[in-house]
Amino acid sequence: MQTVFIYDGSFEGLLTAIFEVYELKSDTVHIVTNAHYTASFFEEKHEVATNTQKAKRLWKGILKNAKPTDANLIYRCFLSELPDMEQSILKYVQLIFLHKQSVAKDFGEAYVFRLAEINKKIGREKHRMEAFVRFRKTKDGIYFSSIAPDFNVLPLIESHFKKRYADQIWCIYDISRNYGLYYDLKKVEMVHLELPPSILSSSTSIFEEEELNYQKLWKNYFESTNITARANQKLHEQHVPRRYWKYLSEKNLLEW
Amino acid sequence: MNFDRIKEKLNILADAAKYDVSCSSSGSKRTNKNKGLGDSSGMGICHSYTPDGRCVSLLKILLTNHCIYDCAYCVTRKSNDIKRAAFKVQEVVDLTINFYRRNYIEGLFLSSGIFKSPDHTMERLIQVAKKLRLEENFNGYIHLKSIPGASDELMYEAGLYADRLSINIEIPTKEGLKLLAPDKNRKDFLQPMKKVRNEIDKYKSEKKLIKSTPIYAPAGQSTQMIVGATQETDAEVMYTATYLYKKYNMKRVYYSGYIPISYDSRLPAIGTEVPMIRENRLYQTDWLLRFYGFSIEELLNKEFPNLDSDIDPKLSWALRNLHLFPLDINKADKDMLARVPGLGMKSVYKILHGRKYRKLGWEHLQKMGVALNRAKYFITCDSRYFETKDYTPLQIKQRILSEGSSKYQKTLSSQLNLFS
Numbered sequence: 001m002q003t004v005f006i007y008d009g010s011f012e013g014l015l016t017a018i019f020e021v022y023e024l025k026s027d028t029v030h031i032v033t034n035a036h037y038t039a040s041f042f043e044e045k046h047e048v049a050t051n052t053q054k055a056k057r058l059w060k061g062i063l064k065n066a067k068p069t070d071a072n073l074i075y076r077c078f079l080s081e082l083p084d085m086e087q088s089i090l091k092y093v094q095l096i097f098l099h100k101q102s103v104a105k106d107f108g109e110a111y112v113f114r115l116a117e118i119n120k121k122i123g124r125e126k127h128r129m130e131a132f133v134r135f136r137k138t139k140d141g142i143y144f145s146s147i148a149p150d151f152n153v154l155p156l157i158e159s160h161f162k163k164r165y166a167d168q169i170w171c172i173y174d175i176s177r178n179y180g181l182y183y184d185l186k187k188v189e190m191v192h193l194e195l196p197p198s199i200l201s202s203s204t205s206i207f208e209e210e211e212l213n214y215q216k217l218w219k220n221y222f223e224s225t226n227i228t229a230r231a232n233q234k235l236h237e238q239h240v241p242r243r244y245w246k247y248l249s250e251k252n253l254l255e256w
Numbered sequence: 257m258n259f260d261r262i263k264e265k266l267n268i269l270a271d272a273a274k275y276d277v278s279c280s281s282s283g284s285k286r287t288n289k290n291k292g293l294g295d296s297s298g299m300g301i302c303h304s305y306t307p308d309g310r311c312v313s314l315l316k317i318l319l320t321n322h323c324i325y326d327c328a329y330c331v332t333r334k335s336n337d338i339k340r341a342a343f344k345v346q347e348v349v350d351l352t353i354n355f356y357r358r359n360y361i362e363g364l365f366l367s368s369g370i371f372k373s374p375d376h377t378m379e380r381l382i383q384v385a386k387k388l389r390l391e392e393n394f395n396g397y398i399h400l401k402s403i404p405g406a407s408d409e410l411m412y413e414a415g416l417y418a419d420r421l422s423i424n425i426e427i428p429t430k431e432g433l434k435l436l437a438p439d440k441n442r443k444d445f446l447q448p449m450k451k452v453r454n455e456i457d458k459y460k461s462e463k464k465l466i467k468s469t470p471i472y473a474p475a476g477q478s479t480q481m482i483v484g485a486t487q488e489t490d491a492e493v494m495y496t497a498t499y500l501y502k503k504y505n506m507k508r509v510y511y512s513g514y515i516p517i518s519y520d521s522r523l524p525a526i527g528t529e530v531p532m533i534r535e536n537r538l539y540q541t542d543w544l545l546r547f548y549g550f551s552i553e554e555l556l557n558k559e560f561p562n563l564d565s566d567i568d569p570k571l572s573w574a575l576r577n578l579h580l581f582p583l584d585i586n587k588a589d590k591d592m593l594a595r596v597p598g599l600g601m602k603s604v605y606k607i608l609h610g611r612k613y614r615k616l617g618w619e620h621l622q623k624m625g626v627a628l629n630r631a632k633y634f635i636t637c638d639s640r641y642f643e644t645k646d647y648t649p650l651q652i653k654q655r656i657l658s659e660g661s662s663k664y665q666k667t668l669s670s671q672l673n674l675f676s
Contacts, residue, residue, distance in 0.1 A: 105609035105610070105612075105613075106609075106610065106613040106614075107606045107609060107610040107620070107623075107624055108610045108613055108614050108616060108620045109613070110623075113623055113624075127301070130301055131301045131302055131303045131304075132303070132304075133359050134358060134359060134360065135357065135358045135359050136358070137357075137358070143357060143358070145359070160298065163287075163288050163295045163297075164288065164294055164295045165293070165294075165357070165359075166288050166291040166292065166293070167291050167292055167293050167393075168293070168357060185291075210257075213257075213259045214354055214355070214358060216259070216263070217259065217262065217263060217266060217351070217355075218355060218358070218360050220263055220266055220267060221266055221270050221315065222304060222306065224266065224267050224270035224271045224274070225270050225271070225274045225306055225312060225316060226274070226306040226307055226308055227274055227275075227306075227308045227310070227515060228308070229515050229516075229530055230308040230309075230310070230513075230515070230530055230532070231307055231308050232307070232308050232309035233307060234309075235305075235308075235309030236305050236306070236307045236308070236309045238309075239302070239305040239309065239311070240304060240305050248304065250304055251304075
């Protein structure tokens, strides 16, 4: 009978779950978050209590047997939140402990390939967010941006923005996961905010008066720099998929 | 800031700058200093893409579109009846900073029409860059245009503030230049290029001895050629490019399909289609030369002065050299793998790593993302099934073309070629 390991959705929780798979010597297992769990008659249920000690031991074990690239790969894939993510990571960890070496480049192995594939998606989304974040300056001088990435990439883009905008206060808020990064000129912190719905439109009650002017200038520039003789809508939408348009002032500024 | 006036200027001067294709923002090593603004040490970022599918990475504008020259291929030529405008230095600085702070751009690409004299123009461009670096502590990317005929002293100064310098030779052949831009001299283009190359070399050797040597144009220099404005062959374009890569250590040579903008009888008429496939094939050739170990003589020579438009240059080369194939994917060395049609460098690396663990078969190659529709005629792998028939080059070409559908299908219409 298959055993379902239910964890709380945190990275530590997942590591604990994998640790317990070994601890309980379970063969056919299935790991899900409690949010995704639906009870079934034909499965044995095992609830995982997140345990820092166990998580750390597994993490150390991974680093000892494989390389930092493997550990990094596992963490990045965790951020994808994809439905087969837990299973692929479990198989990957099992491969590491079986071969006692890094397996990151064994592309002929199906699960390694799957993780590499997910990692590619994550990398693409991370890069997109570094490109598509649009700051709007609020009345109290904060450069604010709201985004809703496909994957949970905020932890991965933090250092990029911290390095780049070292001299301005900024906040990047993930609306779909309801948390954000806030930089106060010294350090970056994780924040939870109650945002008014008007945050998406650049209303002057929240944002500086000049803000809209800059958005207009930017949109204006965007239109002037286009060459109509080379129009290629398909390529355009391939690079900037429609689901991101609502966050881009050059595509979305209506009152123009 | 008078937004309406700025808007009007931005319209005119962005529109005039858009024919410069370079928009890269990578390759610099400038890091954020003293908690200032910006960092250009990472990879380049395209912040948006225009409806023509081109990347928007830099604020690409002219300082002015007033120009004393009358080059036939250029929109800002003296004799063209268009609106003229000019930015003040401070206006460009403010725009750049405010766009950058909102994460719209990676930096500034500043070019200009030539007003009064080349030196006078170059000096203004440098003023903008200097102000951004010294007064605003701006560490974003700055791409400055080298103005043809600018003095060596100014070219030296430009490199102290800019990440990249570029000068467009525009017309690939001497004869073409004489025809379309009679007041310009090839030497005026090459002199600033030479100065920049020498300074970069000097910087590199001095840096080894003295750590505090001020950085000079860390992202190197680039240039651009217009294709399709004169009657040049692909070989002429690519031999010129190879010369520029070798002689002047170019980071990039860009190829820009000529967009008809003039009724001048020396040029293709307005409404002529932009040669986009040709442009694409030239870029593919450029990549083969820089990353795949090909030499220019293998791809273009007296017998093959032009690239095939219906198949890519690597496939075209492979069909002329069938005696080198098939290759065993599990044994062939890196250089030869890179020459297999359908294998990109990423696939090559995946194969090199993957085959250390096990022998690779078709299913592995497919998963790795190899374009098997092309590759299968040129390789063998760990499988009993492979192409056993001896096809002629023409047969292979037709089989590949009939299986795939090129994104250029509409313009290609290979049907006609069957009878030629």
